[in-house]
Amino acid sequence: MSGIGEAHGYPPTSLTQKPDMAVVRSLQLAGAKAFAMADVSAKDLDCLLIHEGFSWYVIAGLEALGVVKPGEGGPFAAEGSIRLDATLPVNPSGGALSEGHVSGMNHLIEAVRQLRGEVPPERQVPGCSTVAVATEGNFFDASVVVLRRDTA
Amino acid sequence: MISRPLPVPTALTEGFWAAAREHQLVLQRCDECGRFRHYPQERCPECTSAAWRWIPASGRGFVYTYTRSDQPFHPAWADRTPYLVATVELEEGVRMVSDLPPEDTDRVQIGSRVEVFFDDLPGTGVTLPRFRLT
Numbered sequence: 390m391s392g393i394g395e396a397h398g399y400p401p402t403s404l405t406q407k408p409d410m411a412v413v414r415s416l417q418l419a420g421a422k423a424f425a426m427a428d429v430s431a432k433d434l435d436c437l438l439i440h441e442g443f444s445w446y447v448i449a450g451l452e453a454l455g456v457v458k459p460g461e462g463g464p465f466a467a468e469g470s471i472r473l474d475a476t477l478p479v480n481p482s483g484g485a486l487s488e489g490h491v492s493g494m495n496h497l498i499e500a501v502r503q504l505r506g507e508v509p510p511e512r513q514v515p516g517c518s519t520v521a522v523a524t525e526g527n528f529f530d531a532s533v534v535v536l537r538r539d540t541a
Numbered sequence: 542m543i544s545r546p547l548p549v550p551t552a553l554t555e556g557f558w559a560a561a562r563e564h565q566l567v568l569q570r571c572d573e574c575g576r577f578r579h580y581p582q583e584r585c586p587e588c589t590s591a592a593w594r595w596i597p598a599s600g601r602g603f604v605y606t607y608t609r610s611d612q613p614f615h616p617a618w619a620d621r622t623p624y625l626v627a628t629v630e631l632e633e634g635v636r637m638v639s640d641l642p643p644e645d646t647d648r649v650q651i652g653s654r655v656e657v658f659f660d661d662l663p664g665t666g667v668t669l670p671r672f673r674l675t
Contacts, residue, residue: 406635
């Protein structure tokens with residue numbers, strides 16, 4: 390584990406009162422902390438696991454973590470850039486739609502298995518050595534962890 | 542037939558519903574920092590003060606976002622589809638969730654101007670503040 394971050398959005402009360410409902414400020418902050426601690430940026434990630442209690446959260450996560458600019462997350466996903474063989478593989482295990490809603494714990498497990506090379510070959514990210522896991526809850530409290538395989 | 546669920550006023554919210562019965566829209570405003578807030582909360586999310594009062598609101602705003610539902614997610618809405626659920630941003634800066642009436646279904650846009658109207662539900666003693674396009 391090389392970086393962690395946790396943050397909470399404002400105001401702490403209601404989705405409808407967020408300054409911009411499509412911007413996940415807590416995830417921006419949590420990601421920035423975790424990336425700084427790990428000394429990585431989104432470009433360094435081999436794989437990204439986003440806990441998506443709602444489908445749009447993958448797009449929101451891509452934007453909040455700086456993988457793409459605001460507004461570009463939808464096209465980025467639609468053009469296939471988050472597929473296993475593309476720019477940044479996201480949720481190769483299928484995410485919550487395939488595994489169930491366990492608040493990101495299964496995403497964390499997938500991240501460790503990807504780093505260890507212990508997943509079935511059809512979803513193994515080649516040379517996977519740096520992974521970020523982003524989780525959220527309650528619209529929008531967020532935490533991000535960066536995991537790396539020790540290659541020394 | 543299952544009737545629609547009705548609001549259940551609490552000590553915190555009964556002022557809102559009592560004002561609605563008088564056909565007035567009110568908002569909580571913090572006595573300390575002057576900020577409006579909605580939905581009703583015991584403390585100000587800005588300054589945490591517990592001092593507040595109800596203030597009459599303009600009842601005017603715009604559609605911040607909306608969704609159109611072609612499915613009745615409750616049996617009482619079975620004959621009302623399609624219907625719109627909108628998040629309305631009021632001039633006072635807070636947002637409220639409301640349906641929009643059927644005549645607005647095909648003409649609503651993000652940014653459409655809206656105003657409050659009051660729907661006295663027969664036989665219930667409940668008045669719902671709702672919004673419609675101006």
